[in-house]
Amino acid sequence: MRAQPVGQMTDDKATARRGVRCIELADLTNEQRSELTELTEQAHASGGDVRGALELARAAGTRLPHPGGGVTAYLWSALASVAAADLTVARVLEPHLDAHAILEQAGEEAGDGAWGVFAAEGPGEPLRATRHGEAYVLDGRKHWCSLGGELDGALVSAWVGRERQLFAVDLHHPGVKAVAGTWVARGLAAVDSGPLDLDEVPATAVGAPGWYLERPGFAWGAIGVAAVWFGGAVGLARRMVAASGTREPDQVALMHLGAVDARLHAARAVLQQAATALDAGELAGPAGWRAALRAREVVAGACEDVLRRAAHGLGPGPLATDEEHARRVADLELYLRQWHAERDQASLGRLLLDDPGSGW
Template identity: 75%
Template sequence: MTDDHASAAGAAESRPVEVAAPSDEERRELAGLGARARTAAGDVRGALALARDHVGWLPHPGTGRTAHLWSALATVAAADLTVARVLEPHLDAVAILAQADEQADAGTWGVFAAEGPGEPLRATPAGSSYVLDGRKHWCSLAGHLDHALVSAWVGADRRLFAVDLHHPGVTPVAGTWVARGLSSVDSGPVDMTTVEARPIGPTGWYLDRPGFAWGAIGVAAVWFGGAVGVARRMVAASASREPDQVALVHLGAVDARLHAARSVLQQAASALDAGDLTGADGWRAALRVRDVVADTCEEVVRRAAHGLGPAPLATDEDHARRVADLDLYLRQWHAERDQAGLGRLLLDDPVSSW
């Protein structure tokens, strides 16, 4: 790209992504957030600073301004997915603690709740608290964060705990994160040895609470923003070369799919704030939204590759990194397995569908 073209593309990447029409004040907040995310692009330390600074003014899901929260996540993702990958779990952790009527200690937070191979992380009662022992997989930025919400097993039951990641028994396992996408967001395993842990909520609460589905939709808002960033690169390309009919076909298809994804996010935000996304309804909505958004993102990446050809993937650092980041980020969607789960919900309660 020329310098002028790159400058125009950078400005577009900072522009707010609006899940629903914001107020003037909210639009200014989103614009400032997008600009700062663009400045911190690819920089984990800058992303952590952004997360610390913005957690106070971004709302929790279900408190009446969910669309603004998801617009913020999408805006950051359109600017840079590394920054979004840092911000999203930090906000999720703080929201989870609020749902449990717990106070979030100062500093940055992560959520380590995925299961991996081998023996799971175990929690053992120790007086009025617990200690954790074993290996926890998929611990994003464990070497950079201050705290994390960590799931562990107490016998045959799963429970959530708050952990100080500066505890001497916390040891990130080096050398396992070889990803090309989100390469600076090391999400390798962590070994824990007699690590003090504070229980958050009762046994099973983490998965049973309504906020689990709400957080899952928030991740979809990040994917959506990443796809918008890819689509904006397609639009920017027209500044240097008049699009032919094939390029216009790809642009039109991308616009229609992004509109559909934005619509389902907007509808889910409204339903959530109205108190309608609890229980099975919440999880059904999450599976639906994630399916629509993830499919949109994969289609946008495919259309961009067909429309733009190999040059941006080979010579445009921002675009190549965004495509690789989004491709890996989307693997948080379980694809056909999640579709099968949605199908099971349909058969269990067909009256509530369609």
């Protein structure tokens, strides 16, 4: 039996004709495969439309599992499949699912709205939280708030004295204002990730100070982001394969295809192994963060190589005339900057020196 190429999807011919295929990071049941195919079709149909992506996220948030629940490979398959179809939709879905997982870990309910997670720090004075009785009030500017003007709620980190703490915030509160005109990105252009200004906005604490970064799920969510990157790279690889249907590939084109297949195979294997270890209870504490750094390193490296080889193999034509391909390239290039590159490599090196027995 011939081995399936990386990212090979189901054999549904009608689905294949539409160019919509789901990525399987594990053996799935027929029901799971059917659900994944439907989700992938919906992502493809959204075509980068944010409102459609938000509706998909609201519906999928109640259906997809959380990491570490025994079917993590299925969850990451869903994220990768959506990303291969459309990275804008994946950029909306991934933090929504992450917020659901965080709230579950904290023993809180997510409700029916579309959620984001705003926990990155930006320049200037940070967002501050002040205690008012049993609740808190947030004041200041929060940077990197993806779709802050479109979502229903968000988990937002803020400073309480010298400690960071996570808070649930209703983004429809009149004290929340999106700062317009700052998002000029060419990649993920529809996912405005500019800052929010908050003025006496009520907030509910989610976990104790420091809990957000210390909880095991922080590392698990970071691997989920890598699954999205992987899916985006698979989408580029499929475009390279499709190009061979219109022109017979020469040796150079075959070389690029072979290298892409090998890099994506390695990335897929790392995600599979991480999902298995997570469900087996092996990725708690330092082991979880080490696994996240390793997985993100391998997947991000593979994605950057796929971007380079797709550019060399396909040339300028698709970048200039193929809307879907040009948008995917720009989206993936920006999305990958969530990886901290050399800084993450240095962190991984430090972990190795601190615990040499954890290496190879």
